[in-house]
Amino acid sequence: MRQLLNSTFEGTLRVPGDKSITHRSLMLAALAEGRTEIKQPLKSEDTYRTMEIMRAIGADITELDDKWIIESKGHEHLHSPSAALYTGNSGTTSRLIIGLLAGVGLRAEFSGDDSINKRPMDRVQKPLLEMGADIRLKDEKYPPVHIFPKPLKAIDYNMPIASAQVKSAILLAGLFAEGTTVVRESSPSRDHSEIMMQQFGADLVSKDGVISLEGKKTLKASDVTVPGDISSAAFPIALAILKPGASITIENVSLNPTRSGILEVLEMMGADMHIETLPGGGEAIGNITASYTPELRGFNISGEIIPRLIDEIPILALLAAYSSEPCTVSDAEELRFKETDRIRAVVDELSKFGIRFEEKEDGFTVIPGSIDSVPETDVKGYHDHRIIMMLIVFSIVSDTPLNIDDSSAIDISYPGFINDLESLRKDA
Numbered sequence: 001m002r003q004l005l006n007s008t009f010e011g012t013l014r015v016p017g018d019k020s021i022t023h024r025s026l027m028l029a030a031l032a033e034g035r036t037e038i039k040q041p042l043k044s045e046d047t048y049r050t051m052e053i054m055r056a057i058g059a060d061i062t063e064l065d066d067k068w069i070i071e072s073k074g075h076e077h078l079h080s081p082s083a084a085l086y087t088g089n090s091g092t093t094s095r096l097i098i099g100l101l102a103g104v105g106l107r108a109e110f111s112g113d114d115s116i117n118k119r120p121m122d123r124v125q126k127p128l129l130e131m132g133a134d135i136r137l138k139d140e141k142y143p144p145v146h147i148f149p150k151p152l153k154a155i156d157y158n159m160p161i162a163s164a165q166v167k168s169a170i171l172l173a174g175l176f177a178e179g180t181t182v183v184r185e186s187s188p189s190r191d192h193s194e195i196m197m198q199q200f201g202a203d204l205v206s207k208d209g210v211i212s213l214e215g216k217k218t219l220k221a222s223d224v225t226v227p228g229d230i231s232s233a234a235f236p237i238a239l240a241i242l243k244p245g246a247s248i249t250i251e252n253v254s255l256n257p258t259r260s261g262i263l264e265v266l267e268m269m270g271a272d273m274h275i276e277t278l279p280g281g282g283e284a285i286g287n288i289t290a291s292y293t294p295e296l297r298g299f300n301i302s303g304e305i306i307p308r309l310i311d312e313i314p315i316l317a318l319l320a321a322y323s324s325e326p327c328t329v330s331d332a333e334e335l336r337f338k339e340t341d342r343i344r345a346v347v348d349e350l351s352k353f354g355i356r357f358e359e360k361e362d363g364f365t366v367i368p369g370s371i372d373s374v375p376e377t378d379v380k381g382y383h384d385h386r387i388i389m390m391l392i393v394f395s396i397v398s399d400t401p402l403n404i405d406d407s408s409a410i411d412i413s414y415p416g417f418i419n420d421l422e423s424l425r426k427d428a
């Protein structure tokens, strides 16, 4: 990483495929009858956990260089796994497979790594119990999760939190339930499951925050081309904005409005950024060019935008530290239930450099003007990919080595991160 210091960054990049879309395409391909090609999938720790689980329940998956081919005889031919499943560090795998396994009517048990085994699963269990599922949790909240086969009936569910993982688990179960499953959201969370279920032939309508899905319909295989992940793109974009002389274009990245809240905040901050939308159906895609912006304005975000940028808040905190005005994030208590408590992690690590925060239960305010000199410092990554990549961007922007205890978790979502930055490096 030290080779990235004292450089500037210029050029064009394609970030790896979208993690949320890759997980869902593996799951829907396993449930559908026929052959699905997933083009440009994200090959990362988290998506391999989903792949292994789809194999363990009977999907036939071939990995080629630039695509995965999934052949399945449909959900009726899937079977209970012969051993306990492992979801690693992946919240999306863990939450979504509860809905999928209960929906198909399989018997299974799973747990994950130390972080997953501390993340709440009762948020998914609750609506599924209402559907008639039999799901048991450790201490009524955590993995190991045990799922037993039971017939399901549709429910009408008001989402108590904005969570695409909970919504998707209900919809995956609803595919096989008797009746019409309805999910009501007050703030829109990412809608990849809805878009992809429609593509695979589900009878699903989504309008004004109400999603209705008819149960007991057979899915048909359908090819998926995975766009670049805007959550991964956020790191080189932030680098471009903060690093004098930098200008980076990210091509072919998801611009789905339920994911692109970060771009709205960068506009509020007055970042030098140009967005070009590309034609196509389904998921919105485009190219983003971001360039060094010497003066950044503040922001104050809360409410409906939060789920649309939830994974970008660690890197937004770094951008906020370089702003000339206060920056406030509220209504983001969900950050405390991610790979680590991301509010604590951001505040604890960035405070080491004199960056001043007012921490709240549901977010923080960053006080302007607090960065002056950045000394070489030991920092912690908490085995959280988003925290680690934020710290790496900070190190590069400040031209200061930051000694991160362990960077291996980058592979959870963006295995080629350092190489991609290296490819953009121009010696200063």
Ligand SMILES: O=C(O)C1=C[C@@H](OP(=O)(O)O)[C@@H](O)[C@H](O)C1
Pocket (backbone or CB within 6 Å): 019, 020, 021, 092, 162, 163, 164, 165, 166, 168, 190, 310, 311, 334
């Ligand atoms: O459904 C998904 O693919 C995801 C939903 C979000 O989690 P929540 O549903 O817990 O908000 C997000 O933080 C996570 O990275 C991926």
Ligand SMILES: C=C(OP(=O)(O)O)C(=O)O
Pocket (backbone or CB within 6 Å): 019, 046, 089, 090, 091, 092, 093, 311, 338, 339, 386, 413
């Ligand atoms: C929170 C994340 O993922 P997951 O919930 O799938 O572990 C993330 O990718 O930032």
